[in-house]
Amino acid sequence: MTYTQLPDEMPTELLDALERHDLRDAQHLLGRRPPHLIADDLARMDAVDAVVAFRLLGKDQAIEVFEELAPVDQQAMLMGLRDTAFRDLVENLDPDDRVRMLREAPAKVVRRVLAGLSAHERRMTAALLGYPEGSVGRCMTPEVVPLEVDVTVGQSLDRVRLRGADAETVYTLPVVDRGRRLTGVVALRDLVLSSPDDALADHVVTDALRVHAAEPAEDAARLMRETNVLALPVVDSEERLVGLLTIDDAVEVIEEADTEDVARQSGSAPWTGHYMAATVWQLARYRIVWLLFLLLAATLTVTVTEAFESTLDKVTQLAMFIPLLIGTGGNAGAQAATAAVRALAVGEVRVFDLPAVVWRECRSGLVLGAMLAGLAMVLGTLFVGVHIAVVVGVALVIICGWAATVGGAMPLLAKRLNIDPAVVSAPMVTTLVDATGLVIYFLTARVVLGI
C-alpha cells in the first residue's frame, strides 16, 4: 500500500454501503482504509452520517481516526456516542489528545468527559487543563519515563522496559535528580549503542534545551523545528520535570498557527475545523467582522474622493486611473506585509528589527514604484495623453514607497503592542493604503497639472 496508490476520494462502494445501511459491508470496507483518510471522510459527511460511520469502526481504529479529527469535529462526534462507547473512547485517548479535544469545548462537555474518566487519567487531564490555552502545558504529554542520574545504562534500559509501554515516547528520556528537577536528557539511541555498564551520567546531555509549561506552545514548537529535536523536556517554575513536548504535537501546533496566520492575513477569523465541515453561515460569520470593518475604513476613500471632487470635476479622466493606482499600492503593501508577518512567524525578524525593516522596505518600494512608473507612463500616454501619464507615474513611485513602508512596519508595530501581527493583515494595509494613496494621487495631480 504505497501512498500514491491510496484512493483519495471515499470509495463509492463504501458510500453505497453506508447509504444502503449495509453496515457489515461498510464495516469491512472501512477496516481496510487508513485512519487519516477516514477522518477526512467523516469531516465531509453530514453530522448524523458521520456518527453512524464512526460507530462502525473497531475500537483501536476508532481511537486512531478520532485523534486525526479537528477539535470541533471531535466534540460533535463524541456527543453522538452512547455512554459506554463514549467512556471507552475518552479513557483510551492520550492525555494531551484529550486536552486538545476539550479546547473551547462547552463546560458541560468538559464535565461529562472528566466524570467518565478513571481517577488516574482524570488527575493527569485536570493538570494539563490547568495550564493556559495555547501554552506548552496544554499540548505536552505528562506520561514520561524519567531516569535517575546515578545509575548505569543497563539499569536505565531496564527501567524503560518496565515503564515504557505507557509513555508516549521513549526516544528522548528526561533525567532528573532526587527532587524531580531536570538534569538533562538522554537519547534512547545512545543507551542502545553504549555498553550496559557505562554510567548513565556519561551520556546525559546536560545543556539540552528545555521549556516552561506556561510558555507559548508555538514558540516551543518553532524552537524544536529549528533545533531538530524529537522531544523537548517541559519543566515547571521550580525546574521540576512535568512532561515532554513531542515532535508530532509540535508539528500540529505549527500547522495550526500557520493556518491561523493565513486566515488572519486575508482578513478572516481563523476557522479551526475542517474546511469542508464549515457551513455557509460559519464561513460568513468568520469573515463578516473584517469585511464590515474594512468597509467602514473604506469610507475614508469616499471622503477623500469627495474632498477632491473639484479636482476630479475639472479632469474626469483622472478617475480612470483610480482603481489601477490604489490596486497597485495595495499589492505592494500586501507583499511587504505578508513577507514581514511570515518572517516574524518563523523567527527571522524580531521587533527590534523595525528600523532595518522600514528602511529596506521603503527603498524596495521606491525601486518597484520607479519600474512600474515606466510602464504606467507608456500606457497612460496611449490612453489619455502625456500630462495625466506623468501624474500617474509620479504618484506610483510615491504610493509604492509608502505602501511598502506601511506594509513592512505594521506587523512589527503590532507585535510590539502584543497584537497578533497576522491581524495587521494584507486587507488592512491595503485599505489604509487605498485612502492615503488617493490623497497622494490627487495632490500630485494638482501640483503637476497646476489645478
Next chain:
Amino acid sequence: MTYTQLPDEMPTELLDALERHDLRDAQHLLGRRPPHLIADDLARMDAVDAVVAFRLLGKDQAIEVFEELAPVDQQAMLMGLRDTAFRDLVENLDPDDRVRMLREAPAKVVRRVLAGLSAHERRMTAALLGYPEGSVGRCMTPEVVPLEVDVTVGQSLDRVRLRGADAETVYTLPVVDRGRRLTGVVALRDLVLSSPDDALADHVVTDALRVHAAEPAEDAARLMRETNVLALPVVDSEERLVGLLTIDDAVEVIEEADTEDVARQSGSAPWTGHYMAATVWQLARYRIVWLLFLLLAATLTVTVTEAFESTLDKVTQLAMFIPLLIGTGGNAGAQAATAAVRALAVGEVRVFDLPAVVWRECRSGLVLGAMLAGLAMVLGTLFVGVHIAVVVGVALVIICGWAATVGGAMPLLAKRLNIDPAVVSAPMVTTLVDATGLVIYFLTARVVLGI
C-alpha cells in the same frame, strides 16, 4: 539554559569582539551560544563578517550552525572558506543536508563540492542528486540500517548496535527481504520492550505506509504529519528500499512549502533565504514580475472606466464609491482564495471538490454581500442620497457573490491544470474582480438610475 532565558539579539559583547577583531574573545563567546541562534546571527551580518565569524566556530559547532542556514546562505558561506575547511565541512555533512545545500547551486559549486568528497560520500550524494528537484529522493537519508526479516529481536538489536552510529535515525527501522525489497518497518521502541528471543517478524508492521523516491516531498511530508510517524521508508520503482524520510526533514519541507505559499499568495516569487539576508534589489526582483503583470491586468479597469465614461460624466458622484466597491470585492475574493489555497495545501480540499466549493463560496459571498449592503446603503444615503445608495447596495451583493465564487474556484482550477494554486494569488483574484466589479457597478447604476 531555558528557552525564555536565551538572548534573541546577538550579545553586544560578541559584536564588539568581532568589530575589535578580538578573535579569541569572540570565539569564547560564540562557544556559549546555541547553533540555531548563531545561524540567525550570521544571516543578518554582511557576507564578509559572516565568513569571519563562521571560521571562528569549532568543527562540530560549525556543522551544526551550517545545517541551520538557508541554502543560498550556505553557498555564500562555503565559497568563503579555505580548501581544507571547505572539504572538512562538506565531508561531514549528512548526505541529505549536502544535497539540500546544493539546491539551485551554480554548476561550479556542485562540481567543487563533489570533487572534495570521499568516494563513499560522493556516491551517496550523486545518487540523491539524481532525483528530481522537490522529490522525496532529494531530502531522504540514504544512511539507514535495514534489518532482515528472518532473525530474532536480539540479533536485530545487535545489528543496530553495529551499524547504528552512521545512520541518521534508528528509531524507525526498515525491514527488507533478500532482494532489498521493503517488507515493512519496526520501531526501535518495540525491539527494546520485547524479549530478545522473539522473532523479528512478529513485530514488523507490514502495512506501514511507504513513499516512492520520485514523489513530491511536500505530499510525503504532509502524509507524515497526518499519520504522526517519525520516519517514512522510501522505495524505488521496484519497491527496493533506498532511504528514509525523517520527521525533521519533513517539517522543514512543510515550512518551506508554507513560506512559498504565503509569498505566492501575496504576489511575490518565493525567496528561500533568510528575510534579513535579502538585499533591496533581491526583494524588488522577487516582487516586480507580479506587480508588472497586475499593473497590466489593472489596465482593464482603465478600459472599463473609459467605456462607461458617459455614465460617469452624468453622475460624477458614482466615482466616489469606486474604491470602496472594488476594495470590498477584492477583500471578499481574497478571503475565499486564501481559504481554498490553504485547504488544498493541508489536504482538506481536493480537485474533485470544485462544485461543492463553488456552491458554498457563492452562497457565503451573497450572504456577506447582503450584510455589507445594509451598512453601505446607510452610509451611501448619508453621503450622497438614496438613489446612489441603492446602486451601491445592489452592486455590493452581486460583487461579493461573484468575488467569493471566483476566489474559491480559481485555486482548484489551477490545481487541476497542474499550476501551483498559490500562484492564483489573492492579488490576482483581486485584480480580476476589480475589473469585473466595475462592470457590475456601472451596469447596476444604468439599470437602477435609468441612465
